[in-house]
Amino acid sequence: MSILEAINLGKSYGKKEMKVDALKDINIEINKGEFVAIIGPSGSGKSTMLHLLGGLERPSSGTIKINNIDIGKLSDRKLAEYRRKEVGFVFQQFNLLPILNVKENIELPLLLGNEVIDENYINDIIGILGLTDRKNHLPSQLSGGQQQRVAIGRALANRPSIVLADEPTGNLDSKTTDEVMNLLKESSKKYNQTLILITHDVNIARRADRIINIVDGQVQKNTNKLQNL
Numbered sequence: 001m002s003i004l005e006a007i008n009l010g011k012s013y014g015k016k017e018m019k020v021d022a023l024k025d026i027n028i029e030i031n032k033g034e035f036v037a038i039i040g041p042s043g044s045g046k047s048t049m050l051h052l053l054g055g056l057e058r059p060s061s062g063t064i065k066i067n068n069i070d071i072g073k074l075s076d077r078k079l080a081e082y083r084r085k086e087v088g089f090v091f092q093q094f095n096l097l098p099i100l101n102v103k104e105n106i107e108l109p110l111l112l113g114n115e116v117i118d119e120n121y122i123n124d125i126i127g128i129l130g131l132t133d134r135k136n137h138l139p140s141q142l143s144g145g146q147q148q149r150v151a152i153g154r155a156l157a158n159r160p161s162i163v164l165a166d167e168p169t170g171n172l173d174s175k176t177t178d179e180v181m182n183l184l185k186e187s188s189k190k191y192n193q194t195l196i197l198i199t200h201d202v203n204i205a206r207r208a209d210r211i212i213n214i215v216d217g218q219v220q221k222n223t224n225k226l227q228n229l
Protein backbone atom coordinates (compact mmCIF):
# COMPACT_ATOMS: atom_id res chain seq x y z
CA MET A 1 0.00 0.00 0.00
CA SER A 2 1.39 3.34 -1.03
CA ILE A 3 1.88 5.86 1.79
CA LEU A 4 3.70 8.48 -0.22
CA GLU A 5 3.50 9.63 -3.80
CA ALA A 6 5.40 12.38 -5.62
CA ILE A 7 3.88 13.39 -8.96
CA ASN A 8 5.81 15.61 -11.40
CA LEU A 9 7.51 17.14 -8.40
CA GLY A 10 9.84 20.08 -8.95
CA LYS A 11 11.73 22.53 -6.76
CA SER A 12 13.62 25.62 -7.85
CA TYR A 13 15.55 28.12 -5.78
CA GLY A 14 16.33 31.73 -6.71
CA LYS A 15 15.29 33.80 -9.71
CA LYS A 16 16.55 34.66 -13.20
CA GLU A 17 20.27 33.98 -13.63
CA MET A 18 20.46 32.77 -10.01
CA LYS A 19 17.77 30.13 -10.56
CA VAL A 20 18.67 26.56 -9.61
CA ASP A 21 16.36 23.69 -10.56
CA ALA A 22 17.17 21.42 -7.62
CA LEU A 23 14.51 18.81 -8.51
CA LYS A 24 12.87 18.24 -11.89
CA ASP A 25 9.80 16.17 -12.64
CA ILE A 26 10.20 13.56 -9.90
CA ASN A 27 7.72 10.69 -9.90
CA ILE A 28 7.98 8.16 -7.10
CA GLU A 29 5.72 5.99 -5.01
CA ILE A 30 6.77 4.58 -1.65
CA ASN A 31 4.92 1.88 0.28
CA LYS A 32 4.03 1.70 3.94
CA GLY A 33 6.80 0.00 5.88
CA GLU A 34 9.27 0.25 2.98
CA PHE A 35 12.93 1.17 3.57
CA VAL A 36 14.18 3.35 0.72
CA ALA A 37 17.74 4.64 0.35
CA ILE A 38 18.31 7.83 -1.62
CA ILE A 39 21.73 8.07 -3.20
CA GLY A 40 23.35 10.43 -5.69
CA PRO A 41 26.22 12.87 -6.18
CA SER A 42 26.70 15.95 -4.02
CA GLY A 43 24.28 18.72 -5.00
CA SER A 44 21.99 16.33 -6.92
CA GLY A 45 18.89 17.22 -4.88
CA LYS A 46 18.72 14.52 -2.19
CA SER A 47 18.24 16.81 0.82
CA THR A 48 15.80 18.95 -1.14
CA MET A 49 13.71 15.86 -1.79
CA LEU A 50 13.72 14.88 1.89
CA HIS A 51 12.75 18.43 2.91
CA LEU A 52 9.82 18.39 0.49
CA LEU A 53 8.63 14.95 1.60
CA GLY A 54 8.82 16.03 5.23
CA GLY A 55 6.95 19.28 4.64
CA LEU A 56 9.95 21.42 5.67
CA GLU A 57 9.78 23.13 2.27
CA ARG A 58 7.05 23.49 -0.32
CA PRO A 59 7.31 22.26 -3.93
CA SER A 60 7.60 24.77 -6.80
CA SER A 61 5.56 22.43 -9.02
CA GLY A 62 3.86 19.06 -8.84
CA THR A 63 2.23 17.22 -5.97
CA ILE A 64 3.21 15.25 -2.88
CA LYS A 65 0.54 12.99 -1.48
CA ILE A 66 0.93 11.43 1.94
CA ASN A 67 -1.83 8.97 2.77
CA ASN A 68 -3.61 10.49 -0.23
CA ILE A 69 -3.51 14.02 1.20
CA ASP A 70 -1.86 16.67 -1.00
CA ILE A 71 0.47 18.24 1.57
CA GLY A 72 1.36 21.11 -0.78
CA LYS A 73 -2.18 22.37 -0.38
CA LEU A 74 -2.15 22.42 3.42
CA SER A 75 -2.09 25.72 5.31
CA ASP A 76 1.10 26.48 7.27
CA ARG A 77 -0.64 25.40 10.47
CA LYS A 78 -1.85 22.09 8.99
CA LEU A 79 1.57 21.45 7.43
CA ALA A 80 3.23 21.95 10.81
CA GLU A 81 0.71 19.54 12.31
CA TYR A 82 1.52 17.01 9.56
CA ARG A 83 5.23 17.28 10.41
CA ARG A 84 4.59 16.93 14.12
CA LYS A 85 2.25 13.94 13.85
CA GLU A 86 3.44 11.95 10.85
CA VAL A 87 7.16 12.56 10.40
CA GLY A 88 10.29 11.86 12.41
CA PHE A 89 13.50 13.56 11.26
CA VAL A 90 17.06 12.37 11.91
CA PHE A 91 19.94 14.54 10.72
CA GLN A 92 23.69 14.10 10.53
CA GLN A 93 24.11 16.60 13.36
CA PHE A 94 22.38 15.19 16.40
CA ASN A 95 20.90 18.57 17.47
CA LEU A 96 20.37 17.51 21.08
CA LEU A 97 19.74 20.08 23.79
CA PRO A 98 22.81 19.99 26.07
CA ILE A 99 20.93 20.87 29.27
CA LEU A 100 18.36 18.09 28.90
CA ASN A 101 19.08 14.46 29.76
CA VAL A 102 18.48 11.53 27.39
CA LYS A 103 14.86 10.92 28.36
CA GLU A 104 14.02 14.63 28.29
CA ASN A 105 15.61 15.08 24.86
CA ILE A 106 13.52 12.18 23.52
CA GLU A 107 10.33 13.59 25.04
CA LEU A 108 10.97 17.13 23.84
CA PRO A 109 8.81 17.03 20.66
CA LEU A 110 5.88 15.81 22.73
CA LEU A 111 6.35 18.57 25.29
CA LEU A 112 6.63 21.20 22.55
CA GLY A 113 3.50 19.81 20.86
CA ASN A 114 1.66 19.79 24.19
CA GLU A 115 1.03 16.09 23.80
CA VAL A 116 0.51 13.39 26.38
CA ILE A 117 3.65 11.41 27.16
CA ASP A 118 3.11 7.65 27.10
CA GLU A 119 5.78 6.53 29.57
CA ASN A 120 5.56 2.89 28.48
CA TYR A 121 6.17 3.75 24.84
CA ILE A 122 9.05 6.13 25.64
CA ASN A 123 10.67 3.48 27.86
CA ASP A 124 10.13 0.94 25.08
CA ILE A 125 12.02 3.15 22.61
CA ILE A 126 14.77 3.82 25.14
CA GLY A 127 15.08 0.05 25.63
CA ILE A 128 15.25 -0.70 21.88
CA LEU A 129 17.91 1.96 21.48
CA GLY A 130 19.95 0.43 24.32
CA LEU A 131 19.87 3.63 26.36
CA THR A 132 18.08 2.41 29.51
CA ASP A 133 21.17 2.79 31.69
CA ARG A 134 21.90 6.22 30.15
CA LYS A 135 18.40 7.66 30.61
CA ASN A 136 19.50 10.35 33.03
CA HIS A 137 22.79 11.25 31.34
CA LEU A 138 23.40 14.51 29.51
CA PRO A 139 24.42 14.45 25.80
CA SER A 140 27.97 15.55 26.74
CA GLN A 141 28.30 12.34 28.76
CA LEU A 142 27.53 10.12 25.74
CA SER A 143 29.49 8.79 22.78
CA GLY A 144 28.64 9.95 19.23
CA GLY A 145 26.73 6.74 18.51
CA GLN A 146 24.77 7.06 21.75
CA GLN A 147 23.93 10.68 20.92
CA GLN A 148 22.63 9.65 17.49
CA ARG A 149 20.54 6.94 19.16
CA VAL A 150 18.98 9.65 21.35
CA ALA A 151 18.25 11.67 18.19
CA ILE A 152 16.56 8.59 16.70
CA GLY A 153 14.54 8.19 19.90
CA ARG A 154 13.45 11.81 19.62
CA ALA A 155 12.40 11.21 15.99
CA LEU A 156 10.31 8.21 17.08
CA ALA A 157 8.68 9.88 20.11
CA ASN A 158 5.64 11.10 18.17
CA ARG A 159 5.04 7.61 16.69
CA PRO A 160 5.64 8.87 13.14
CA SER A 161 4.47 6.84 10.16
CA ILE A 162 7.45 8.13 8.12
CA VAL A 163 11.05 8.48 9.32
CA LEU A 164 13.26 10.72 7.18
CA ALA A 165 16.98 10.50 7.80
CA ASP A 166 19.61 12.71 6.12
CA GLU A 167 23.03 11.02 6.36
CA PRO A 168 22.25 9.84 9.92
CA THR A 169 25.53 7.97 10.24
CA GLY A 170 27.70 10.59 8.51
CA ASN A 171 29.49 11.46 11.74
CA LEU A 172 29.92 7.92 13.05
CA ASP A 173 32.63 5.27 12.72
CA SER A 174 31.84 2.06 10.83
CA LYS A 175 31.02 -0.07 13.89
CA THR A 176 28.68 2.56 15.32
CA THR A 177 27.17 3.10 11.86
CA ASP A 178 26.27 -0.57 11.80
CA GLU A 179 24.68 -0.39 15.25
CA VAL A 180 22.67 2.72 14.43
CA MET A 181 21.48 1.26 11.12
CA ASN A 182 20.37 -1.95 12.85
CA LEU A 183 18.39 0.10 15.35
CA LEU A 184 16.77 2.25 12.69
CA LYS A 185 15.75 -0.83 10.73
CA GLU A 186 14.59 -2.71 13.82
CA SER A 187 12.45 0.16 15.10
CA SER A 188 10.95 0.93 11.69
CA LYS A 189 9.99 -2.72 11.35
CA LYS A 190 8.58 -2.93 14.88
CA TYR A 191 6.42 0.19 14.45
CA ASN A 192 5.66 -0.42 10.73
CA GLN A 193 7.27 2.86 9.73
CA THR A 194 8.41 3.89 6.30
CA LEU A 195 12.11 4.74 6.41
CA ILE A 196 13.60 7.06 3.79
CA LEU A 197 17.30 7.60 4.23
CA ILE A 198 19.93 9.60 2.34
CA THR A 199 23.34 8.04 2.26
CA HIS A 200 26.66 8.19 0.45
CA ASP A 201 27.53 4.78 1.87
CA VAL A 202 26.97 1.91 -0.57
CA ASN A 203 26.89 -0.63 2.26
CA ILE A 204 24.01 1.21 3.89
CA ALA A 205 22.15 1.59 0.58
CA ARG A 206 22.46 -2.17 0.03
CA ARG A 207 20.43 -2.79 3.18
CA ALA A 208 17.40 -0.91 1.83
CA ASP A 209 14.41 -2.56 0.12
CA ARG A 210 14.88 -0.12 -2.74
CA ILE A 211 17.38 2.46 -3.91
CA ILE A 212 16.45 5.73 -5.57
CA ASN A 213 19.37 7.31 -7.38
CA ILE A 214 19.07 11.05 -7.97
CA VAL A 215 21.35 12.68 -10.50
CA ASP A 216 21.08 16.33 -11.44
CA GLY A 217 17.64 16.67 -9.84
CA GLN A 218 16.12 13.66 -11.57
CA VAL A 219 15.51 10.04 -10.65
CA GLN A 220 17.72 7.73 -12.68
CA LYS A 221 15.88 4.78 -14.18
CA ASN A 222 16.99 1.17 -13.82
CA THR A 223 19.27 1.71 -10.87
CA ASN A 224 17.31 -0.41 -8.42
CA LYS A 225 20.28 -2.68 -8.15
CA LEU A 226 23.71 -1.61 -7.10
CA GLN A 227 25.85 -3.40 -9.68
CA ASN A 228 26.87 -0.17 -11.29
CA LEU A 229 27.85 1.69 -8.13
Ligand SMILES: Nc1ncnc2c1ncn2[C@@H]1O[C@H](COP(=O)(O)OP(=O)(O)OP(=O)(O)O)[C@@H](O)[C@H]1O
Binds near residue numbers: 013044045048
Ligand atom coordinates in the same frame (compact mmCIF):
# COMPACT_ATOMS: atom_id res chain seq x y z
N1 LIG B 1 18.05 27.17 0.03
C1 LIG B 1 18.66 27.07 -1.16
N2 LIG B 1 18.85 28.16 -1.94
C2 LIG B 1 19.44 28.04 -3.16
N3 LIG B 1 19.90 26.88 -3.68
C3 LIG B 1 19.75 25.77 -2.93
C4 LIG B 1 19.13 25.80 -1.64
N4 LIG B 1 19.12 24.53 -1.13
C5 LIG B 1 19.71 23.75 -2.08
N5 LIG B 1 20.08 24.49 -3.15
C6 LIG B 1 20.73 23.98 -4.38
O1 LIG B 1 19.95 22.90 -4.87
C7 LIG B 1 20.78 21.85 -5.36
C8 LIG B 1 20.45 20.55 -4.60
O2 LIG B 1 20.88 20.69 -3.24
P1 LIG B 1 20.71 19.51 -2.17
O3 LIG B 1 21.17 20.04 -0.85
O4 LIG B 1 19.33 18.98 -2.26
O5 LIG B 1 21.73 18.41 -2.72
P2 LIG B 1 22.24 17.06 -2.05
O6 LIG B 1 22.12 16.00 -3.10
O7 LIG B 1 21.54 16.81 -0.77
O8 LIG B 1 23.79 17.37 -1.80
P3 LIG B 1 24.83 16.82 -0.68
O9 LIG B 1 25.01 15.34 -0.98
O10 LIG B 1 26.08 17.59 -0.99
O11 LIG B 1 24.26 17.10 0.67
C9 LIG B 1 22.20 22.33 -5.18
O12 LIG B 1 22.64 22.87 -6.41
C10 LIG B 1 22.11 23.40 -4.11
O13 LIG B 1 23.12 24.37 -4.28
